[in-house]
Amino acid sequence: MSDTDAVLFANEAFYRAFADRDEKAMDDVWSFSEQIACLHPGWGPLFGREDVVSSWMAIIRNPDSPAIVCHDARAHVYGDTAYVICFEEIAGNYLVATNVFIREGRVWKMVHHQAGPTSAQPNTVRQEPAGFFN
């Protein structure tokens, strides 16, 4: 597996953990580096593993949290560090996200996430064809 594929795999694991409400998988996604951070849309910055992972646990434990789908993930690898840019589809709206990963042994772990609003749409969203009645 190329580094790019491995980073995209780690990125996918993050969105899969969110979608599946899988607390252990979400915990596994994040690095044990002391330098992790997270910028949830509209929030102030969170720093440190405890605050960052706790915020995600609160989100995935909340039954009212909407589903999430990742689109158009694109990985940029620089040696043992990488960042992914992707769209997040949440309740029919889109955000754009930056996810930063570092290589830890044989796997890539997330050290930072920022998501924010966008007026754009991903390329991979299927356009509904014009129907007979519309």
Place this chain on the structure above:
Amino acid sequence: MSDTDAVLFANEAFYRAFADRDEKAMDDVWSFSEQIACLHPGWGPLFGREDVVSSWMAIIRNPDSPAIVCHDARAHVYGDTAYVICFEEIAGNYLVATNVFIREGRVWKMVHHQAGPTSAQPNTVRQEPAGFFN
């Protein structure tokens, strides 16, 4: 100069170039890596040096673009890659930003920027002391 200080210096150079409307300095900030990207608030992703730097030139050439001040910059260094989280003060409002840098020779160059809205405020914003008449 420590790596952390050097990364914060590169981050400051980005905001200084913006504040000074300095096109050459803004061009110098960005890496010549083919993998650069930018997520302006509300925009779709921009990829590649030409599109990213052009977008910044359009912003700094526009006389209506507001002033910008960076607050609370915090650098996280991983070998030859680093990311900075900071607040951006723009026309009395605040954004939070992620700026990703890579080491190129003796300097750090920006490869990615994302900024988005936040409800938080930086710690370094000076609170006006209660005056005699208020």
